[in-house]
Amino acid sequence: MDSRTRLLDATTALLADRGYHGTGMKDILSASGAVAGSLYHHFPGGKDELAAACVRRAAEDVAVRIERNLASLRLGEAVDAFYVQSAAALRESGFRNGCPVGTPAAETTTFAEPMATAVADAFALWRAALARGLGAHGWPDDEAHQTASLLLSLFEGALLVARAEQSTAPLEVAARHSRALVEGFSSSPRPSGSRPAGRRRP
């Protein structure tokens, strides 16, 4: 594996675990086995540029995973699969392994431009991928975008609480509800408050 990829892999894992300020240059060099000269060769802007590149790469990887899951599985199964993988990764890491975007996102007010933009763009990319996936299953645009926003917020919040509590219970409750949310659209009535009156169904 080339040194650029090793730097990206190691720093992505550190960001998901400790966030941006909790990840020092020494941690990055130690975990990647790279030397400082190599880091500055690949990322002249240093840790900020490297971290932003990690967030952008993770954003694209997860967006591809979302689109592939939603295209190839039933919606409810796709949601389940995503939560099952995330809960297993969290448990196997001793409740350290968070979201490589969500964990540093809490520090957003302290970021310089490249990192702040990368984090905001990542959330927008995932919401758009979710909305496109729902749209492909016949959901009207507005409903798809609102549900995509809910799925994203609920996942990020449940992962945050689960890590802090060292328990997968918040993820399990969120998974059941997210599954009901995407399955409820075409097959079941929902509370009137969750759907503007007169919205058509596929």
Add this chain to the structure above:
Amino acid sequence: MDSRTRLLDATTALLADRGYHGTGMKDILSASGAVAGSLYHHFPGGKDELAAACVRRAAEDVAVRIERNLASLRLGEAVDAFYVQSAAALRESGFRNGCPVGTPAAETTTFAEPMATAVADAFALWRAALARGLGAHGWPDDEAHQTASLLLSLFEGALLVARAEQSTAPLEVAARHSRALVEGFSSSPRPSGSRPAGRRRP
């Protein structure tokens, strides 16, 4: 205001904005107007003890607010009021003002014991306050605890995404859904997937 309260107020605001590692001792002394000797007099464990005390105080304040809102308002109105206040505070702070527990919670893997425990306890306290509030409106225990977990995760996630995107839209979508969640229980049918079969209703 005494110096202990000034230290707690200033540090709570810094934690909600920048998280734990983003908040330096200089920031704390500058924002509180306290001297280092005063900080170590009140909090011999330094920043870690002070931050844990902030999280515990904020946890209790918010739990009281949750219980008061749920006791005195209709459930849907109580949920709305909480989101409206949070969205206004976020907007007025230039999208800096996060949750004094949720913002540092992302860094949970880097915490020493007092801070890690304070953050986990805060989430448990809020979930219990929400569940008690729902229970007082006639919700069965299990349903109340699961919905409390959803309300907490969805709020924390929506606030995280809203801060990163500098937009209150994720909070507005989460508020509508949370309102429907608490109002849907007693008045509307819900998707079968979100409620185990045979669960009684009040």
